[in-house]
Amino acid sequence: MPVRTPHFPDLLFGSAARLRRWEGALMGLLADHGYRELHPSLVLRETPPEGALRFFDGDELVALRWDFTVALAGLLARSFPTPPDRVAYAGAVFRRPVQPWEAVERFEVGCERIQLEGEPAAEADVELARMLMAIPGLLGLKSAILHLGNAALVRRPLEAEGLFGELADAVVAALSRRAPHRVREVLDGHPSASRLAAHAEALLSELDGPGTLGALESSPYAGLLEEETSHMDRALQALLPILPPNLELRVDLADVAGLGFYTGPTLRLWAPGAQQELAAGGRYDRLFPGLGRPWQAAGFCVRLSRLLDLAATRPDLFEEPR
Amino acid sequence: MTHSTLLIAFPKGRLGDELVPLLANTPLALDAAALKSRVLRIPTATPGVAALLLKGADLPRYVAAGVASLGIVGSDTLDEMDMDLLELADLGFGACRLSLCAKAGVTLEDLRAKPHLRLATKFPKATEAWLAREDLTAELVPLSSSAELAPLLGLADAIVDLVQTGGTLKAHGLVETAILGRSSARLVAARGAYLSEPGRIRPLADMLLGALRAKA
Structure with a gap:
């Protein structure tokens, strides 16, 4: 029987020190902005989902924390009648890897901004x-x-066309591949095919600066998406004047990663040449209502494990530590 | 090799045989002397851009891991492997069918009626999806090459394989009994490279598309 060694990274001196330093710096930044730390238990109380690391403790099936947002949501919904408005977290999550090279133990720092609906x-x-x-x-x-x-x-046009389930998933998968020809293949014969294919072309036409929003004008759903376009435009107007040196701001209209979770704006941080995003987040307004709380939320997570890998493999992307 | 060298993964075999002439006299033409050697990393006519010659089944891994920024691979391979890749264009060439093939005289209904159907294939995922759509069950016999022999020698009742001209099938006395899907060459990109360095990767993708369209 083949043996596959799971990727539980041991951090030697340099990486361990870097992890500690980065975690401290990030939690300091979040604290400066009023985000207070919560630390959900490493052992899950909820029914373990697929992908979680599960094992038996005596007769009881338990799982390790696999996602901070979900673990925090459970904690917040159980413990607070009204939500704390700013929450931070730091630590490890454990998740079965989708790709063989992915780590099982992943270090993260993140935050959540919670409001009443x-x-x-x-x-x-x-x-x-x-x-x-x-x-x-x-x-x-x-x-x-x-x-x-x-x-x-993407979500609103699919809903407007009554596209759900497997067909909607196939459209999203095609968009995730940035393959407009796959969108056409998937929708072949469907009444919405020409409209959604044209929308996909518009979403995938550009991956560049603020002018990218103009690509939406050619979408059949431009009217439906006026509010979202306006929201993105206002965000750009607010962020561009304060852009730090050496940071580029780009609009990615075809970002569909986590579409089942995110409901609105999304954020992804990349380094040039990095193979994976280093931080990701966005708005997920359906999470707390699903737990019986009329709250809306957004947040982001910095993937420290990926940053550690990047520092080891591409040190040229980092300044020398002072 | 430096980070400034951009690598494109080109397929060996059937797709590669069609691709290399298409690239001749374009900025991405492969160095003729290197092609004749056994070298698998080959300079192109554009400085700073090199080609890797890879087997189709390995190629998506090189691109998904970001070793190669771009690649050309059949959509049949992509669908089987389901790697995290961007698929920027359907290049049109290398078109073929993924077909269920059996000995001449055996019909699809004959195969449906078998209580224990055995299908030999190197495309188990596509075959399983088709079986599910057709509400059929079958024993899959995994093969990596020369599937045409399987029905002739009794290893399987039929095969699921790529058919381009039908010449190989005919030579083995086989016929297509159903078409499961179609395949063609696709331009793929590493997600990370494309999203984090579009200024480097998109012009290269455009150059490749331009070279191939000019020959179309």
Whole structure:
């Protein structure tokens, strides 16, 4: 029987020190912005989902914390009648890897901005983006790219066309591959095929600066998405004047990663040449209502394990530590 | 090799045989002397861009891991492997069918009626999906090459394989009984490279598309 060694990284001196330093710097940044730390238990109380690391403790099946946002949501919904507005977290999550090279134990730092339903969300979204913009400099990255997206740009047209289930998943998978020809293949014969194919072409036409939003004008759903387009435009107007040196801001209209979770604006941080995003987040307004709480939330997570890998494999992307 | 060298993964075999002439006299033409050697990393006519010659089944891994920024691979391979890749364009060439093939005289209904159907294939994922759509069950016999022999020698009742001209099938006395899907060459990109360095990767993708369209 083949033996596959799971990837539980041991951190030797340099990486361990870097992890401690980065975690401290990031939690300091979050604390400066009013985010207070919560530490959900490493052992899950909820029914363990697929992908979690599960084992028996005596007769009881338990799982290790696999996602901070989900673990925090459970903790917040159980413990608070009204939500704390700003929450931070740091630690490890354990998740079965999808790809063989992915780590099982992953170190993360992140934050969540929680409001009551109906409160204006735009300022909270910009607050998160501003904090994320400060992070590359804090970690010593020589340059970075922040992608702004919006899950509603895909979600709303699919819902408007009554597309759900497997067909909607296939469209999203095609968009995730950035393959407009696959969108056409998937929708072949469907009444919405020409409209959604044209929308996919518009979403995938550009991956560049603020002018990218103009690509949406050619979409059949331009009217439906006016609010989202306007929200993204206002966010860009707020963020571009305060862009730190060596950080690029790009609009990625076709960002569909996590579409089942995100409901609005999304944020992804990249370093040039990195193979994986280094931080990701966005708005997920359906999470707390699903737990019986009328709250809306957004947040982001910095993937420290990926940053540690990047520092080991591409030290040229980082400033020398002072 | 430096980080400034961009690598494109080109397929060996059937797709590669069609691709190399298409690239001749373009900025991405492969160095003729290197092609004749056994070297698998080959300079192109554009400085700073090199080609890797890889087997189709290995190629997506090189691109997904970001070793090669771009690649060309059949959509049949992509669908089987389901790697995390961007698929920027359907290049049109290398078109073929993924077909269920059996000995001449055996019909699809004959195969449906078998209580224990055995299908030999190197495309188990596509075959399983087709079986599910058709509400059929079958024993899959995994093979990596020369599937045409399987029905002739009794290893399987039929095969699921790529058919381009049908010449190989005919030579073995086989016929297509159903078409499961279609395949063609696709331009793929490493997600990380494409999203984090579009200024480097998109012009290269455009150059490749331009070279191939000019020959179309």
